[in-house]
Amino acid sequence: MTVKSIPVKSAPKSLMWEGDELVSAVGGGRRWGRDGVEHTASFTWSFPFDAGTASASGHYSAVYQERGTKAVLVGDERTVRELNRSYYHAPDYDYPLALGALGDGREVVVHCPDEYNVLQIEDAATGERLTAGGREPEDVFHSRLSLSPDGRYLLSVGWVWQPFGMALVYDTALALSDPGTLDGEGLLPVSAVMTAEVTAGCWLDADRLVLATGAEEWDEEETAGLPPRHVGVWSVSDGRWLHRSPVADADPGVLLLPRGDQVISFPGHPRLLDPVTGRVVAEWPEVAVPVKPTCFGYRRVPTPVAALHPDGSRLAVATAESIALITLP
The missing domain is CATH 2.130.10.10 (YVTN repeat-like/Quinoprotein amine dehydrogenase)
Incomplete structure (x- = not known):
């Protein structure tokens, strides 16, 4: 059971899996690839949304x-x-x-x-x-x-x-x-x-x-x-x-x-x-x-804020300073 820390520029307020990438809809499409690199949001909301599903x-x-x-x-x-x-x-x-x-x-x-x-x-x-x-x-x-x-x-x-x-x-x-x-x-x-x-x-x-x-x-x-x-x-x-x-x-x-x-x-x-x-x-x-x-x-x-990979193998959890990527037993 391992925990990998993915650095973030700011804590995501929502997370979902798209294949092996993590995406934040509240963040306007901010995403993190398998390499943990953060990709810039495609847009920003003009309203202070703070949760997503x-x-x-x-x-x-x-x-x-x-x-x-x-x-x-x-x-x-x-x-x-x-x-x-x-x-x-x-x-x-x-x-x-x-x-x-x-x-x-x-x-x-x-x-x-x-x-x-x-x-x-x-x-x-x-x-x-x-x-x-x-x-x-x-x-x-x-x-x-x-x-x-x-x-x-x-x-x-x-x-x-x-x-x-x-x-x-x-x-x-x-x-x-x-x-x-x-x-x-x-x-x-x-x-x-x-x-x-x-x-x-x-x-x-x-x-x-x-x-x-x-x-x-x-x-x-x-x-x-x-x-x-x-x-x-x-x-x-x-x-x-x-x-x-x-x-x-x-x-x-x-x-x-x-x-x-x-x-x-x-x-x-x-x-x-x-x-x-x-x-x-x-x-x-x-x-x-x-x-x-x-x-x-x-x-x-x-x-x-957490997202379970569809295959059940990995759990992504947003913390104050990073995304914790947990490999589940």
Whole structure:
């Protein structure tokens, strides 16, 4: 396991892999080749975006203000259109935005363009709203959105008033015919997760979901949910926990990256976890990143900037002075 340090002129605020090159969309296309040499950005944004995301296909990316209301969708190195979200408490929680493809191959944008608690699915190329219709949303602040690899399910790791972090899962195929199914509890029963505060989640595959909890407890008498400082693997098709295990020493933070049957968390530095046992397989404490326990809070802590190579062999992590390129075991 080796860590290579790639020098940077300034810390990148987003990273994605294009082949064996690293690219920062927020940086206007700054890129680093296999030799570690930084190549100048092709342009600069005239707005202070500070975060970015990309679709798994790489056809679309987006830059946004993590605690603001503005975003831009980019496709094939051109601006597709501007995106917006509600101003309501926008400075207090992370921008809800996911890019990906549905089961029929359509690339989509999932976000909350009108109200903080109303999820919408839009065609990325045309902007057509695929979930237009009457809605009766619950009082949930959606955040940290992600689509399952096959596009069938949508995960939202957000929060409700206390404030308290929670997770919701929705069926996107069902939402296209009945948009109201994006409101309410969805496919993940509240009783299954409300033992402790959910801080992070990701998809292992098209059915299995990993959720992680912090130290805050909701109901100490509840036994069906995920306890504090635990990681759990949930099966959407079975509607049950496959595994629930404690994670030692540290809260997981808000970012989980799936790597086969493992996940990478960022409790102040990268950790490779086995979500079945909760065991730390490897960690790199010398690669320091911001400690961010939840996706909400009056004090903005930037989400760690990291990108896992599609083949799972390398992890790139932005630090204050460099990009750490970690060869994973």
